[in-house]
Amino acid sequence: MMRFSILLPAFNEAARLPVVLDSIARQRYPRENVEVLIADGGSTDDTVGIAQSYGAHTFFNPMRRAEPGAQMALNKATGDVAIFMAADTPINDDAFLQHLADAFENLQVAAAFPAVVSTQQDGATTRYINAFTDPFNHFVYGGAASPASYHRTYRLKRREKGYEIYDFKNGPSPLI
Template structure:
């Protein structure tokens, strides 16, 4: 059983050694532990620090491509190098390295395919009350969108079995954390969470510049994932709402019409007709999107089989 711990990095020379030193060297049930960094266009000595420490693999980008792209590239590299379990952690030592054993244990026991570390949000001292509330709210929205019970959706401290990693896809360029939970929940991949610890803050987060920006990007990511994995439901609900608004205005016009004063409410009739047509068109778009989603599922299955064959070839070498 081979575990590869991957760390996305962007100008992490100052903190990377601290994070690497905290990683486990041995876990019961794991035969081999290796380490991989994704250098996402760093301008400092991140790669030099990693190589001097002794990481096994470096995925190198010449320019910054974003966390989501780096995460997927790391998964792909881990699979090609024979990983049975992949753990993703941060280069700023946010998470306690010893808790990696907690992450991989449910996978080793065959209970699940994805394990997400649940941070102690309410007791994290360097987080503001607003950030804590937003974390809880965001996780609640993701739970509803994904139909899962993951309490800490934005957590990047997570473990994937080979089977789960083979099926992962991320479309947005912002972050992988939310979309992958929605994807796993909607495609019925076994997933759970375990409580983990966090360390003190070594540097401010680079994922967002403001809370408003974070909330906006997160909501767009969730909505986009929902449109991708449940398009018929999403567009039908939206279309029915718009259609019903138009129908209500139409009944209002009819009421006045039969009262003999309909000529003064022609604007309502025009707006009602427009809204009803928009609602019907939105439902039709949902039907078309559902057909596209069916083709996407076929393509994802083909991608899974190709990735699996590549892994099996690598295992035989």
């Protein structure tokens, strides 16, 4: 069975982290096949304590920024598939990991980008970025900036139940 490593850089996320970790705990996927790694950038709140209370592996990220933290977590990951998440973005589908495992059974699938769903709590800017992308990344990357616009840049190879397979060989690298 496929093992997942969920990678979360965090800094002072005590107020938002429980919602994210609850969404991971609700996954209908064998818990022994899911590890959560949190790269903490020196939080002064209870981020580390909360993470550990959920069984997450925590470690210090001396660079404090999300990108180096994600890389540190990836270096410690033991799963077959790494999932990069923000510490304030819960998983909205309790079967997400199972859907992902099903998609990766197709050997043509090498990477996956989830649909981004805004919540009622999200402001107008966040809803816009979730639906499209931020203007800077759109200017720089065009149709490669967001999975929502891949159909404009890449050839759709196949549509499956719950996912699509795009041909990334003949275009700019997608923004991850």
